[in-house]
Amino acid sequence: MSEENLDPVGTKALAEAAKIVTEKTVTGIGAFLNKVCMPAAEEFGLLLQDRVRSWRASNAVAILERSRAHLERNEQAGEIHVHPRIAGKIIDKSSWVDAENLQEMWSGLFVSSCSPTGTDDSNLIFITLLDQLTASEATLIEFLCKDTRICTSEHRLVLAETQVIVPLEGLRKVTSIDSASELDIAIDHLREVGLLQMESGFNLNSSPTPVAILTPSALGLNLFARTQGWTSDPYDFYEKGSPVGVREIAPVAPNTSHPSGYHDAF
Known part of the structure; x- marks a missing residue:
């Protein structure tokens, strides 16, 4: 043959x-x-x-x-x-x-x-x-930082303008982590390494379902800008807003599967 x-x-x-x-x-x-x-x-x-x-x-x-x-x-x-x-x-x-x-x-x-x-x-x-980041943690950082606005700063400091309020079900869809305990660990880890502000975490007193109140830290915002290939001052990477404010985010649409669509789905 x-x-x-x-x-x-x-x-x-x-x-x-x-x-x-x-x-x-x-x-x-x-x-x-x-x-x-x-x-x-x-x-x-x-x-x-x-x-x-x-x-x-x-x-x-x-x-x-x-x-x-x-x-x-x-x-x-x-x-x-x-x-x-x-x-x-x-x-x-x-x-x-x-x-x-x-x-x-x-x-x-x-x-x-x-x-x-x-x-x-x-x-x-x-x-x-x-x-140090898992793929799910990186997705959460992108979700929090991608369309965020920072405070107007005379000294060009990079500080998030708002807290982001995310229901438990929304977090599950963003991160693809089903376990509430694992989500809590991921948030604790991101806070421990300095990528989330210290007050970030679950509000267990909320009803009928727990919500997470999350704010990217200056370090987290700087990291995200650098990982987008930004070579200039990170202050110029983000849209500017007022010094204070709260933005509430609804659960992610069930068919959402990619970070770029998360914000559009709310």
């Missing part, structure tokens, strides 16, 4: 094609890293050499592809560099992540780490914070 008959659907050809595409993708990412941060390019090469790390390498490629596309889309791919310490840590930490929303945030953090000189290491604190 011929070799062709042993492979009637062309599996071998498909495998070869996939290998070529992968090699081209990796080569492109290597060239991109070589341009913005030579030490990170060398570290990336080592990651690819170990077959045991292929899953991590695949994640790193996906994130760096997003970063490169963001920079090119916004015409930022000129003479930019990333501090080696920052680039190395982002590649290392993000390579363990396969959740799409977290990959998007890691990609944005890489973009916001780019500067003309490559000496800016201010995103180091945000690498540590993002590395």
Whole structure:
């Protein structure tokens, strides 16, 4: 029997094609890293050499592809560099992540780490914070920060204008966490790491169902802006409002499945 008959659907050809595409993708990412941060390019090469790390390498490629596309889309791919310490840590930490929303945030953090000189290491604190988040916690941070307004500040401080009141059922749909206890743990964790203001949490006295009163902290708002690839003053990232106010949010519509639709569903 011929070799062709042993492979009637062309599996071998498909495998070869996939290998070529992968090699081209990796080569492109290597060239991109070589341009913005030579030490990170060398570290990336080592990651690819170990077959045991292929899953991590695949994640790193996906994130760096997003970063490169963001920079090119916004015409930022000129003479930019990333501090080696920052680039190395982002590649290392993000390579363990396969959740799409977290990959998007890691990609944005890489973009916001780019500067003309490559000496800016201010995103180091945000690498540590993002590395601690679950996919559900990251979704909740995006939900709270995406369309928020901040207080008008003479000193350009980033402070949330409002509290966000979310019924238990709304939180379940936002985070895809069904357990009220697990939701409480997630909120406690976000508050503990400083991404929510200290008063954030469940109001058990509310009826007929518990509601969570949540306010992103200045640190949380800064983290979100950085993970969106924002490189300027975070004060300019958010819409400005009055110093005080409360915005009540109804439960999320049952068919809502993506963060970008959450606010539209209320």
